[in-house]
Amino acid sequence: MAKEFVVRRPLPEFGLWEKMADGRAVFSFDLEATARCNLDCRHCYINRPAGDRAARKRELGVDEIGRIGAEAAALGAVWCLLTGGEPLLRPDFFDLYQALLSKGLLISLFTNATLVSDEHVRFFKKFPPRDIEVTVYGVTRETYERVTRTPGSFDAFLRGLDRLLAGGITVRLKAMALRSNKHELAAIGDFCRARTKDYYRFDPQLHLRFDRDESRNTLIRAERLSPREVVRLERADPERFGALEAACDEILPAPAAEGARVPECRHIFRCGVGQRSFVVGPEGHLRPCLSLSHPDFLYDLRTGSLAAAWTGFLPAVLRRESDKREYLEKCGRCPIVNLCLWCPAHAYLETGELDLPVEEFCRVAEARAEGLKSG
């Protein structure tokens, strides 16, 4: 008999990954516990007011969340990301967290930290999540609250974050790169690195609203950085730039081959969406990815099973092809498509169509390609 029976295996070495690489299998899912949030960030694509009673009434209950968690675990899900809106707004947060944890799911939590109380910290110490991700919108009151548009939120954020860190909870920090906080991004990076040992990243990509609220979309567009600004930020981040370079080895045409025709691709989903994960919205609608809000890609888990959604619905809808000339001649043949923010989900949010090019995304991809070429 072997002497070692329990194997402590680092997650990246877990044999499951190799097995999953052989075929389509559930690894993780995101659960949006609520679309409501106590903040009102300029760039947010989903938030409803914290006191929106109609939205609250439509949210999944703890029993429903437990059932979805059990179905996901039965399909092999290892990981659940609990997100929102702001999940801690839910008065039954502890119950819904335990409803998922008790199925043997590893839990990650996204929160703005402003509502973290000592009771939360005691709970997380007893039932630890794998990690908690907190977004840092600014490191001064002026910048933070310019983004969140919520007076008092900066102090609440600092208090909540300090509570988590003092409690020894694993926290990862991140930032959104916005027009409103661009001047502070370097300081945000320093703030994050000073508080967490291994993690800091920023995201320059701002989705438009799921509810297509034009006044809010105007705010979001105003927060977007220019393509050149995005590239400058990426070049200043060796890890991020290295990842882009690695992806580009296979994408950018070699000099001799420039001008050669790139094979046309009619499929609009080319990112592996729906192969390892899915998202469940606050009202129980499964969708293939976080950004995809098109009604053709929503499956109501209140009336159907997760297994049926995973084995029947998703593979069918993700085979969608395009016959639109604009798409086929542009995105369908684009050699730098992997540098692009384009995907059907973002195209839908930007244009109302799943398969139309988005000129602004082309500019970002071109700026990235230029940046990579100039080394």
Place this chain on the structure above:
Amino acid sequence: MTGKIELGRAYRPSDDVVVREIEGEIVIVPLTSGIGDLEDELLTLNETGRAIWARLDGSRPLAAVVAELESEYEDAEGEVRVDVVGFVQELYDRRMIVEKS
């Protein structure tokens, strides 16, 4: 919870862990803190660990588990007993199993 396990007692999985079979692997997921510092790790069982774990269902004393495995593994040198007791003690120390009351 610490202490020495006894061959005359039966043990069962703790309520503080969930044991799942995922893609053919047995994965032990702690629900509460103190069962393992597992920030970036998962606990899995190898084949022998699985054979032992499957018998820790509270239905029989540990001595019976040892006897079953000794017969299954044709052990002449008493290694099975040492290994099983060592493994079960480790599980008990980690609070993954508890004594059947």
